[in-house]
Amino acid sequence: MRLAELSERTGVSVATLKYYLREGLLHPGATVSRTQADYGDSHVERVRLVRALSEVGGLSLATVGRVLEVITTPGQDWITVLETAQRSLVRPREPGADDDGQGRASPWLQSRDWHVDPHDPFLDELDRAWLACDHAGIGLDEERMDHYADQVVGIAEIDVASVPADPEGAVRQVVLGTILLDPVLSALRKLAQQHVSMTRTQRP
């Protein structure tokens, strides 16, 4: 199909598609002639994926590019995938930032016997998010975090269990699942809050 048709099918303007081609987010079509290129289903899928990661996942196009690179490079091994995946997502923390002596996330997780890489960037993320809750005056103490952690393990078990054995699909599943399930769970949590508060309290 031609660029115009690709635009129609995906609902993305031709100008934007050209932009994606320039930025390398969309692989070029087969050049039939100098002014004619042919695009296929893989292009439709790719465009939809880019939009999903950017609009729903909230990633910048630069990050989308890195993610695409990871999931189109075949043949990583099982464990490496998780790490690579996650590492490509975290915004690199600005150097020279406040270093409040490692935060409390790491010791807390150790006390729970969680096996995580002590240099995992998400430890930093957790620290910053936890600290932000403190600044906001939310009473997020270790006891409450313990409760959350128990529930989240349940979620992570679903995550891990649904990764296909197929190593080809595993990378894709893990990376995209890591990114795109966040908004799903976030929305679900808000709806659950409403459900719970409706159910537990009897409205007058």
Place this chain on the structure above:
Amino acid sequence: MRLAELSERTGVSVATLKYYLREGLLHPGATVSRTQADYGDSHVERVRLVRALSEVGGLSLATVGRVLEVITTPGQDWITVLETAQRSLVRPREPGADDDGQGRASPWLQSRDWHVDPHDPFLDELDRAWLACDHAGIGLDEERMDHYADQVVGIAEIDVASVPADPEGAVRQVVLGTILLDPVLSALRKLAQQHVSMTRTQRP
């Protein structure tokens, strides 16, 4: 204290503080003279809150403004709070967008007997996020969603249980908890994935 000291204590540049004052994100200090204003602890807290919502929560400054308005307006009733809170967060969906006949989130939740407002904007969010997962080729079927939903209810119960009875603090707690716990849970989930995959599989 003066603006310069407020800047020092919060780690936010004077120029940025002035910008926040202009934008109404930071309430003006007591003007001692025409070139002297006095800022207090409430200003320090406010600045930290703005940074937390913007940096960690990922909200735009415009949204931060709306959130601040909600949590500084006293005396809403218990249930209204959740709704107002949540409504101020969701980006208004562009009109004339694709309307695929309401999506499957609503019927799915009904089949689970969840009591949620059928016009809740987070239903839309859930639809879009779910659809994005489909576009990305993740096998997110209803069965898996059921598992997630069970776990998320556990989280929501913690959320609701930790809301103080104090109606003043409740608004703040609910709104900020809704926003700022997302990144906490998100980071926690990634760490839990690692923990689970480390524990369940024996590494060679």
Place this chain on the structure above:
DNA sequence: TGACATCGGATAGTAACGCTCTCCAAACTG
């Protein structure tokens, strides 16, 4: 064959966001 719309590609321009810089006169400091 020729008029003419359309194509892909390249370049430049734009709108929103979140600051940041410059200027100013009043006021505080030594």
Place this chain on the structure above:
DNA sequence: CAGTTTGGAGAGCGTTACTATCCGATGTCA
């Protein structure tokens, strides 16, 4: 009383994600 600092206002800047314009080659229909 010289010199610095302050708060306030406005314009300017860098990034992001497009969007608009132009171009010459090409396909298409008469």
